[in-house]
Amino acid sequence: MKFLLRLNPILLALAALAVVLPSHGTDSVLAASAPAVKINVANAAPRQVEDSTQKAVARDYATAWQAMADALNQNRADLLSANFIGTANDKLTATVCEQGKAGLHQRIVDQGHTVDAVSYSTEGSAIELHDTARLQLQLMDGNTVIHSEDATLHYVALLTAAENSCKVRMLETVPAF
Amino acid sequence: MTKSPIEVVVKCGCTMAVAILLMCCFVIATHAAELNVPTSVAAGSGLSIPTSGRGSATLYVAGPGTAIKRKVQLGQEIQLSADELQNAGRYVVSLDGNSATFFVIAGPVQSIAFLARPSRVPADTPNVITGTALVFDKYQNLVLQPQPVKFDLNVNGQTVSRTDMTKQGIAYIKLDSSKKEGPAQFMASSGPASVRRVVQEVASDPCNIRMSAERDKNGVLVRTDPIRDCAGNPVPDGTIVTFTSTDSQGKNTVDARIKRGIAQAHLPASANATISVASGVVVGNEIQWRVDR
Numbered sequence: 092m093k094f095l096l097r098l099n100p101i102l103l104a105l106a107a108l109a110v111v112l113p114s115h116g117t118d119s120v121l122a123a124s125a126p127a128v129k130i131n132v133a134n135a136a137p138r139q140v141e142d143s144t145q146k147a148v149a150r151d152y153a154t155a156w157q158a159m160a161d162a163l164n165q166n167r168a169d170l171l172s173a174n175f176i177g178t179a180n181d182k183l184t185a186t187v188c189e190q191g192k193a194g195l196h197q198r199i200v201d202q203g204h205t206v207d208a209v210s211y212s213t214e215g216s217a218i219e220l221h222d223t224a225r226l227q228l229q230l231m232d233g234n235t236v237i238h239s240e241d242a243t244l245h246y247v248a249l250l251t252a253a254e255n256s257c258k259v260r261m262l263e264t265v266p267a268f
Numbered sequence: 269m270t271k272s273p274i275e276v277v278v279k280c281g282c283t284m285a286v287a288i289l290l291m292c293c294f295v296i297a298t299h300a301a302e303l304n305v306p307t308s309v310a311a312g313s314g315l316s317i318p319t320s321g322r323g324s325a326t327l328y329v330a331g332p333g334t335a336i337k338r339k340v341q342l343g344q345e346i347q348l349s350a351d352e353l354q355n356a357g358r359y360v361v362s363l364d365g366n367s368a369t370f371f372v373i374a375g376p377v378q379s380i381a382f383l384a385r386p387s388r389v390p391a392d393t394p395n396v397i398t399g400t401a402l403v404f405d406k407y408q409n410l411v412l413q414p415q416p417v418k419f420d421l422n423v424n425g426q427t428v429s430r431t432d433m434t435k436q437g438i439a440y441i442k443l444d445s446s447k448k449e450g451p452a453q454f455m456a457s458s459g460p461a462s463v464r465r466v467v468q469e470v471a472s473d474p475c476n477i478r479m480s481a482e483r484d485k486n487g488v489l490v491r492t493d494p495i496r497d498c499a500g501n502p503v504p505d506g507t508i509v510t511f512t513s514t515d516s517q518g519k520n521t522v523d524a525r526i527k528r529g530i531a532q533a534h535l536p537a538s539a540n541a542t543i544s545v546a547s548g549v550v551v552g553n554e555i556q557w558r559v560d561r
Binding site for chain 1: 355409
């Protein structure tokens with residue numbers, strides 16, 4: 092009996108770990124995988140999007156979303172610069188900075204993007220996307236959920252060619268396309 | 269002292285009535301903070317949100333470039349300043365467990381990002397100059413409503429103008445280069461905003477190449493006439509011209525660059541040779557070189 096009583100705190104600690112660990116595991120899995128991006132380039136104008144560009148844009152846009160979700164969740168602006176540039180980088184950095192000051196953070200569970208490339212500049216330096224994203228959004232104050240919603244949101248994104256990839260120069264939620 | 273069943277029922281009834289009244293008060297109190305926000309506001313215009321109820325509560329606002337947490341007094345209007353609503357996009361407002369969303373929409377055009385390509389083009393070539401203009405408001409929000417953008421291409425005082433409407437914030441143009449070479453002023457303007465770029469128009473390929481040959485102490489001196497494109501523009505200095513001499517010993521080739529409009533080279537002395545000249549895809553005249561001994 093004494094042995095069991097001595098074991099109790101250990102069992103409790105193990106049980107707590109068993110509860111905590113999977114939830115951390117889920118976070119890291121979410122952070123580690125880029126969201127699904129399905130991209131249609133048939134309507135892009137004035138230039139047609141090449142196959143290789145289509146794949147690169149889908150890859151880089153997905154990576155950017157993953158980086159944004161991580162940055163907003165962890166309040167780490169340093170995660171942004173690899174995928175964002177210009178206005179988008181400035182605004183997201185400001186968001187992360189303001190969140191940090193207020194003790195807030197955001198969780199984004201990304202359930203995928205259906206993307207239309209609507210314009211691709213003739214010299215190939217800029218591509219504009221219309222993205223319909225399915226997201227679970229949570230605004231957190233510390234560990235308290237302030238706002239939670241499942242939403243289908245519309246984004247206008249402008250990507251520009253960088254050294255070896257496309258970077259998001261502008262990302263804006265709009266009421267509709 | 270025992271109570272009659274009627275007394276017990278009356279007492280229970282009173283207790284329940286008080287409980288219901290308290291619940292009603294609680295429901296009213298919780299609904300007091302219900303949020304009433306417009307669906308959209310213009311960037312940088314600020315917003316006033318009415319609230320009802322009493323006491324204080326915590327306001328949360330999350331949007332692009334913004335994250336606000338502050339104490340507010342219920343029953344008073346909440347003010348979101350113009351500075352707090354500069355960035356276009358979706359905002360979430362949360363107050364006392366109630367949430368609402370609204371959009372900030374870009375304002376009028378204040379600036380243009382203009383990509384002009386290429387920086388150097390051959391003259392007299394169709395659809396070779398491209399311009400891409402993106403229109404932004406004063407907070408660097410892309411203006412998604414259609415806006416007219418005027419493109420002007422001015423070379424040597426001659427201007428070609430065309431106006432295009434933006435689609436989702438972007439307008440494109442393709443223009444021909446002019447017949448005469450020179451720096452072209454390429455301008456995009458919309459509302460109060462305008463941006464200028466310079467596109468250098470240079471002569472295109474030579475129209476024809478004419479050369480002459482003469483004997484000198486080092487062999488044969490070959491020299492072209494001034495080389496021009498088909499519009500009469502001098503082909504730029506530095507363009508390569510290839511001279512070739514073919515005789516019974518084989519072939520000799522010399523690459524020379526155009527300098528001050530002409531190209532020249534020394535070829536080895538030969539008694540009987542065929543000399544030709546070419547630049548790019550253009551082949552010039554041929555000279556049969558004979559030396560009488």
